[in-house]
Amino acid sequence: MNKEGQDNSRRDALKTMFRGAGLMGLGGMVWGGMADGLKASELSLRPPGALKEKDFVKACIRCGSCVEACPYDSLVLATPDDNTAIGTPYFEARKIPCYMCTDVPCVEECPSGALDAALLSPKDENLAESMDINKARMGIAVVDQNNCIAFWGIQCDACYRACPLIGEAITLDFRRNERTGKHAYIEPVVNREICTGCGMCEHACVTEEPSIIILPVEVASGKVGAHYVKSWENKNDNKLNGATEKVNSDASAAEDYLNDSESLFDD
Amino acid sequence: MILNRFLMISIVKRNRYLILRRLVQFSILVSFIGTNKWGWTFLVGNLSAARVLDSFYLADPYAVLQIFASGFIVSSDLLVGAFIVLIFYATIGGRAFCSWVCPLNIITDSAAWLRRKLGFNFSSDNLRIKRSIRYWVLLLGLVLSAILGLSVFEMVSPIGMLHRGLIFGFGMGWAIVISVFLFDLVVMKNGWCGHFCPLGGFYSLSGKYALIEVKHKVEKCSDCMDCFKVCPEPQVLKIVTKLSGMIDAGECTNCGRCVDVCADSALIFSLKNIK
Numbered sequence: 001m002n003k004e005g006q007d008n009s010r011r012d013a014l015k016t017m018f019r020g021a022g023l024m025g026l027g028g029m030v031w032g033g034m035a036d037g038l039k040a041s042e043l044s045l046r047p048p049g050a051l052k053e054k055d056f057v058k059a060c061i062r063c064g065s066c067v068e069a070c071p072y073d074s075l076v077l078a079t080p081d082d083n084t085a086i087g088t089p090y091f092e093a094r095k096i097p098c099y100m101c102t103d104v105p106c107v108e109e110c111p112s113g114a115l116d117a118a119l120l121s122p123k124d125e126n127l128a129e130s131m132d133i134n135k136a137r138m139g140i141a142v143v144d145q146n147n148c149i150a151f152w153g154i155q156c157d158a159c160y161r162a163c164p165l166i167g168e169a170i171t172l173d174f175r176r177n178e179r180t181g182k183h184a185y186i187e188p189v190v191n192r193e194i195c196t197g198c199g200m201c202e203h204a205c206v207t208e209e210p211s212i213i214i215l216p217v218e219v220a221s222g223k224v225g226a227h228y229v230k231s232w233e234n235k236n237d238n239k240l241n242g243a244t245e246k247v248n249s250d251a252s253a254a255e256d257y258l259n260d261s262e263s264l265f266d267d
Numbered sequence: 268m269i270l271n272r273f274l275m276i277s278i279v280k281r282n283r284y285l286i287l288r289r290l291v292q293f294s295i296l297v298s299f300i301g302t303n304k305w306g307w308t309f310l311v312g313n314l315s316a317a318r319v320l321d322s323f324y325l326a327d328p329y330a331v332l333q334i335f336a337s338g339f340i341v342s343s344d345l346l347v348g349a350f351i352v353l354i355f356y357a358t359i360g361g362r363a364f365c366s367w368v369c370p371l372n373i374i375t376d377s378a379a380w381l382r383r384k385l386g387f388n389f390s391s392d393n394l395r396i397k398r399s400i401r402y403w404v405l406l407l408g409l410v411l412s413a414i415l416g417l418s419v420f421e422m423v424s425p426i427g428m429l430h431r432g433l434i435f436g437f438g439m440g441w442a443i444v445i446s447v448f449l450f451d452l453v454v455m456k457n458g459w460c461g462h463f464c465p466l467g468g469f470y471s472l473s474g475k476y477a478l479i480e481v482k483h484k485v486e487k488c489s490d491c492m493d494c495f496k497v498c499p500e501p502q503v504l505k506i507v508t509k510l511s512g513m514i515d516a517g518e519c520t521n522c523g524r525c526v527d528v529c530a531d532s533a534l535i536f537s538l539k540n541i542k
Contacts, residue, residue: 024407032411035422058416059339061330062427063316064435068303077431079438086422087315087431111316111324112334113342 048136062087093199139197162204284523366522401468475517
């Protein structure tokens, strides 16, 4: 009897433990899924000096100090229906772009380090006073060439004129209009090395929906892979140091592929 | 007229800590709202992190812990700020954040009040979940933050949604706040604050040895049980009607509601007996 009682209590303890672990697992799945889902979009434009999106949502404590510091009310804190990590700051360029304050109050006010003055400062100096707003990389302007009326031959340079780095971040490209034979296309071209993603161009665009759109750098960028070598760039071919002449592919495969007729009629 | 004044005084007296708490809660909220709307500068930010009087920072220690778990260390300003808050509640206030500062407390207190007034007490089908689950939620919040690289409680916190909603605009956040209200009203007595909230759990643990506590004098007690009816954490009142002593459970929110309603003055705020 006594022995049985002991066995039962051990069994009960095990059951309770398993149930507890199960509850934790269930809670973890639901909660984790919800939190990860709510993080959602990587399309949000972050304030200047923001860390990379993945680090930014970690680091931001959601205090809203940057929003309060923004004199143009560009920055807002995300609410649950904004498709951005809740409580983190972002701006919609079409509504109110970043007006590029030279003293960058949003970064200066950020207490957590999610907005990092070092990203806007020269490498050797880390001081808030040395911040240069033109170093901001909030996003990159991308032109929709199908809907930009300049690409139709209509003369419009609204984005070019609105750009705070006029002639640098957006330049105008002149091209002969073969359709009329006597006019020019005057097309806006974005220089991705210089564009800060402030969004004044998107704000100024005259089409019903903007035809020049700011996308976060990570969204708007491709990636070539490490094996490409730019021989025309100084020291880029250092990548080849230590490379061997050994070829990894089977040379006979290239010679035989036509003789091996089966592969031609595979489908 | 004289009778009315007498009645007024007695109402105020029987609700003095409630009135005081609401004053504190609203003052803090209005200070934050004023910063955003009218450019005040003495309290900048919100309850997650705030700069006080242009001189030092305060920060939510559980938020800072989640950020740490997710793989980022906040600036030294906020580390110090979180430490100040932690030390304040650990040595003085106990769980006072919950009842004196947290804006969601107003919502859940209202739900509990309405529940009492409507006589909702579905003892047969009441959801039974142990109050200690909050400590597991607290732990799970840190584990999930580490796994997902994201402060998971801050992502879903109804406190944050209400608080930021009032200062910066709600969006759909109000739906979550109303959900908490309805949950507390019709599903579970003191459901959110008393069972699930990991921040409450955090301050329950850290504030266990704080100095300010409610003191019970059993010789004055007339066993009316009024305190049990209003207490959001009635399990902490286990000595009431039985023994004199301090209500020293960490889960006591120091809301003072029991002190308010006690007609016998058998419950008073006091400093912890230091032996």
